[in-house]
Amino acid sequence: MKQPDRRIARTRRQLRDALVALILEQGYESVTVQAITDRADLSRATFYLHFKDKEDLMLASLREMFDDLRRRYSPPQKGESPLRPEMPMRTIPFQHALEYRDLYRVTLLSEQGTAAILRGIRLYLADAMRERIEAVATGPLSVPVDGLANYLAGGMLALISWWLDSGTPQTPEEMAALFQQMTLPTMTALLGHPPR
Amino acid sequence: MKQPDRRIARTRRQLRDALVALILEQGYESVTVQAITDRADLSRATFYLHFKDKEDLMLASLREMFDDLRRRYSPPQKGESPLRPEMPMRTIPFQHALEYRDLYRVTLLSEQGTAAILRGIRLYLADAMRERIEAVATGPLSVPVDGLANYLAGGMLALISWWLDSGTPQTPEEMAALFQQMTLPTMTALLGHPPR
Amino acid sequence: MKQPDRRIARTRRQLRDALVALILEQGYESVTVQAITDRADLSRATFYLHFKDKEDLMLASLREMFDDLRRRYSPPQKGESPLRPEMPMRTIPFQHALEYRDLYRVTLLSEQGTAAILRGIRLYLADAMRERIEAVATGPLSVPVDGLANYLAGGMLALISWWLDSGTPQTPEEMAALFQQMTLPTMTALLGHPPR
Amino acid sequence: MKQPDRRIARTRRQLRDALVALILEQGYESVTVQAITDRADLSRATFYLHFKDKEDLMLASLREMFDDLRRRYSPPQKGESPLRPEMPMRTIPFQHALEYRDLYRVTLLSEQGTAAILRGIRLYLADAMRERIEAVATGPLSVPVDGLANYLAGGMLALISWWLDSGTPQTPEEMAALFQQMTLPTMTALLGHPPR
DNA sequence: TCCTAAGCGAGACGGTACGTCTTGTCTTCCA
């Protein structure tokens, strides 16, 4: 029961790596299942043994990536201030983007990516933003909180896109500081006080 | 030579409308050329008489839309202050999004849109933003101007997405004001003075 | 309306000829649709434009052949004596087998033919035999007429198989005479008189 | 070493029975190895432990059946007259067909049988017929002996098919008598005397 | 008024990819 599982895990990893590599080369749409299995040194039948189709494989890969992101945030979630925690907290998204930069590129930069995925990521981020804003707000805001959250999420993703696009000359910490500089004045103005 | 041209224009319009309607129903990817021509009451051969493929038709439609946007900005471009012009100027993007909301939805919200298009729009917007920032800056900024421009462009698009997504309960003017509230503190802080 | 039809007829003929040639080379089962279209210089998609599958093509070919057989029998069907008409009548099956010998070989001799087809042919022949026996019988037979008809049909097919198998050294007329020699005594004995 | 052998024999029997049952239900072609092992309550791997493929299993079953037929003919083969032996001799083929009627049906009647097998049986029978004819002939025949033998073999098989098809309302003895009635006049006429 | 070029419908065809199915091989584990 030990070896077989490892064999399967290896097969799936080969497929995922082949997919990511091919997307970066030719764009998502034009990658065929045959091309993936050729690259992964597997047969086409094997692909369908593990995934329903190309999208299934893509989503499985993204799910893994996001599960990792969630894991980084949650563990020590006791009494920290949401939007302005100690440095590490704010750095996480940029650190994460750097580590998974191939998958991020595929999604954010690819000439032929799937907009649905990008949109899903933004909505996910916006939701997280909204939670944090609500946690630090002492009174009602002068702007719709959802609109603000989407604005911030969209801005962050665009910033990450620009960063990855230009070859990541900044460290994740520098990027977090940049983002801080861009958002802090707005937050302070809208909250009526710095977000703690 | 008059009638034929009109006939052609009519055919192209039918195709474009059929495409947009079908994308909103089923998403870009799953629309087939056959489905477009069925909807437009034309034959498949006729489609290929006018467009190379589905993407060609899509891009032609987007090009029309963007040409319109550009036309609205340019005419009276003399000595106005870029990022803080008289109200109309700032309202244009939201007004435009409202008018072409079907095409915007297709691009920004569709479950199956083409990421490349979305990315193209953001880069186009970021470039416009950068021009304006540089025009109002009196000295060097403490952040990379490209990063800031991308952040603002991404934020605006996300804001528009949220707005269209929630059924456009605000007027374009209100949206422009909202965007203003979110960006002004940041701009003031980074420029060292309000952007005029 | 003339050319297209001819084009289609040509395509179908190419497919049928390719199928027959391949069956004779490798047997029915192991012939693939791809192999047929390769041989016919057509694309696999075109095959499915005309036929549901390999069996459909096979049956269409056999149907043509049998329609021809039926046509030869019927026209001058006025007042001739069924089982013992002027020579031509009795010669028809052997003449037919000779002309379509490729298709007969495929069905009767192929190492990998389809028994269902063979069985269908025998039942068809037996039915024809039964009609003729009943037409010439003056009283009740001492054997079941269906049993006799099947015996004669099976015998004739086996005789044709042997003939084709050995390279058709006899003429169709000689084969008809042979068959006559084998069946006449039996018929005379069972009917109580020569079958007219 | 006794138990394992029995276990193996049991496994093979299960597979053979499953095959025959499935052929009668769905026809030879459409039976899959998976279906056979499912029915036999065995795993697919086990099938390949015992047989090369489906045809191998089929031929093994037929071989058993034919070995039995041969055994019935040979033992008391001393000085009997071939084509007109004491009743039992002539009855053997029909008796045999009755006992193995499932396998005969599969081969002779199945909508999807394998023509090669049927043909093999006919050639086998024709050869036996030829031996007998030559044994009883006192001079040269007016027809090719191979042609006659094939005619008789084909006739007998067709007769057996008809018999099994109609539910075997006759006893094997009655069938043998029928066959006798159909062949005797012909044999007498061709040999110039009754075949003893 | 005809007639003649262009827009268009119809549909055969060559291709490519899809997702499914079955086959036969192999390896690991269990009784």
Next chain:
DNA sequence: TGGAAGACAAGACGTACCGTCTCGCTTAGGA
């Protein structure tokens, strides 16, 4: 050691679109 379980390679299947092509029909301007 016989069998169960199941991953895998191989390859045919029938389907769905694609983009190209050829053929006629029609229909409106120019002769």
